[in-house]
Amino acid sequence: MRDELRADLLEVGRLLVSMAEAVRTAMARATEALLTADRAICEMVIARDAEVDELHRHVDQQVYDTLARQAPVATDLRLVITGIRIAADLERMGDLAEHVAKTALRRYPAPALPPQLREVITSMAAVADRMAGKVGLVLTTQNATLGAELESDDDAMDELQRQLFSILLHKDWPHGAEAAIDGALLGRFYERYADHAVNAGQQVFYLVTGETSEPPDVVA
Amino acid sequence: MRDELRADLLEVGRLLVSMAEAVRTAMARATEALLTADRAICEMVIARDAEVDELHRHVDQQVYDTLARQAPVATDLRLVITGIRIAADLERMGDLAEHVAKTALRRYPAPALPPQLREVITSMAAVADRMAGKVGLVLTTQNATLGAELESDDDAMDELQRQLFSILLHKDWPHGAEAAIDGALLGRFYERYADHAVNAGQQVFYLVTGETSEPPDVVA
Numbered sequence: 383m384r385d386e387l388r389a390d391l392l393e394v395g396r397l398l399v400s401m402a403e404a405v406r407t408a409m410a411r412a413t414e415a416l417l418t419a420d421r422a423i424c425e426m427v428i429a430r431d432a433e434v435d436e437l438h439r440h441v442d443q444q445v446y447d448t449l450a451r452q453a454p455v456a457t458d459l460r461l462v463i464t465g466i467r468i469a470a471d472l473e474r475m476g477d478l479a480e481h482v483a484k485t486a487l488r489r490y491p492a493p494a495l496p497p498q499l500r501e502v503i504t505s506m507a508a509v510a511d512r513m514a515g516k517v518g519l520v521l522t523t524q525n526a527t528l529g530a531e532l533e534s535d536d537d538a539m540d541e542l543q544r545q546l547f548s549i550l551l552h553k554d555w556p557h558g559a560e561a562a563i564d565g566a567l568l569g570r571f572y573e574r575y576a577d578h579a580v581n582a583g584q585q586v587f588y589l590v591t592g593e594t595s596e597p598p599d600v601v602a
Numbered sequence: 603m604r605d606e607l608r609a610d611l612l613e614v615g616r617l618l619v620s621m622a623e624a625v626r627t628a629m630a631r632a633t634e635a636l637l638t639a640d641r642a643i644c645e646m647v648i649a650r651d652a653e654v655d656e657l658h659r660h661v662d663q664q665v666y667d668t669l670a671r672q673a674p675v676a677t678d679l680r681l682v683i684t685g686i687r688i689a690a691d692l693e694r695m696g697d698l699a700e701h702v703a704k705t706a707l708r709r710y711p712a713p714a715l716p717p718q719l720r721e722v723i724t725s726m727a728a729v730a731d732r733m734a735g736k737v738g739l740v741l742t743t744q745n746a747t748l749g750a751e752l753e754s755d756d757d758a759m760d761e762l763q764r765q766l767f768s769i770l771l772h773k774d775w776p777h778g779a780e781a782a783i784d785g786a787l788l789g790r791f792y793e794r795y796a797d798h799a800v801n802a803g804q805q806v807f808y809l810v811t812g813e814t815s816e817p818p819d820v821v822a
Contacts, residue, residue, distance in 0.1 A: 453673035551780050562779035563786040
């Protein structure tokens with residue numbers, strides 16, 4: 383690989399790792415804000431999503447410049463194009479963290495989360511955090527095994543979402559429709575965050591193994 | 603523009619128009635299945651989403667081949683890259699139609715939609731259908747005005763979503779948490795479908811006007 387191309391790709395990789403770190407922090411903070419009904423943290427998460435969007439634009443511009451200047455082919459071309467896809471998944475993960483923060487803010491100063499949901503949402507947030515961390519590691523190490531682990535993490539997330547719904551739909555649910563809707567939407571935000579982490583990880587996996595990317599199924 | 607590049611771009615455009623038509627039909631059918639609790643239509647929508655995914659793979663392969671063979675630059679390069687983004691939005695619209703069908707199927711043979719929600723969901727589906735139709739037209743005509751219209755359609759969708767939530771959260775809501783959650787998630791599926799239609803339209807708009815693509819805000 384030519385030195386200029388290598389430098390361009392390193393820059394794309396560096397930006398993607400920054401994005402992965404930013405969206406991991408965003409979801410961790412959003413969860414904290416949700417659990418503690420902390421308005422300042424909600425507002426910080428919402429404000430800082432603009433930084434993720436800005437990084438996304440940088441990635442796209444860098445990819446565009448690389449394609450225009452270097453005209454890569456074969457594996458190099460695939461590597462460059464993969465940057466666009468991963469950046470799109472990471473940006474969406476940032477949006478979902480922002481949605482969690484907005485949900486918390488909408489109920490402020492009341493807590494958005496009834497006591498019955500704290501444990502399952504805390505578990506979902508822990509899985510989300512682990513997955514975002516792995517995406518960062520996969521980007522840094524191109525370790526395909528870690529990418530595959532993301533799929534079993536995603537199964538754990540789906541199982542937690544089933545638990546969440548069984549609580550929401552229990553005949554003794556005491557909090558009414560509004561809290562049930564909030565809970566269902568929050569569950570969906572974490573679950574979609576996980577889906578995008580899997581997607582991002584798969585992109586790296588397919589790149590390393592040379593298999594064709596197949597759009598993954600998404601759980602409704 | 604060279605003839606080979608023009609032919610490649612026409613092929614990308616042809617595939618994208620097919621995708622836009624397919625995801626418009628998918629959402630129209632999913633809505634019909636939802637309103638009539640029709641199991642066969644649900645299953646057809648779910649099965650045929652694989653065709654949208656297949657078209658998506660064709661677009662990506664065609665873009666990849668075009669970049670490798672033609673090494674386009676400047677506007678041509680932007681045009682080619684835009685194909686990847688639009689295909690991703692269209693595929694996601696297909697997934698969302700599938701989610702609507704799966705929601706209907708999960709409650710079958712009961713209707714997933716209580717009578718109070720039929721009118722607002724029918725309106726949301728009508729806006730979604732109009733928007734998907736415009737995406738197809740924008741792709742065919744590269745008419746930037748139509749692309750801009752998508753944003754006001756999206757405002758209409760957001761307003762309908764507010765109406766939906768005000769019904770779900772009314773103190774006299776008689777259907778319990780499960781139907782409220784279904785209603786909220788269905789609303790979100792239509793609203794996200796509209797967001798992706800706006801995104802796809804904006805890609806064409808930015809392409810025609812030469813403005814930089816800015817990731818749009820997404821309503822939680």
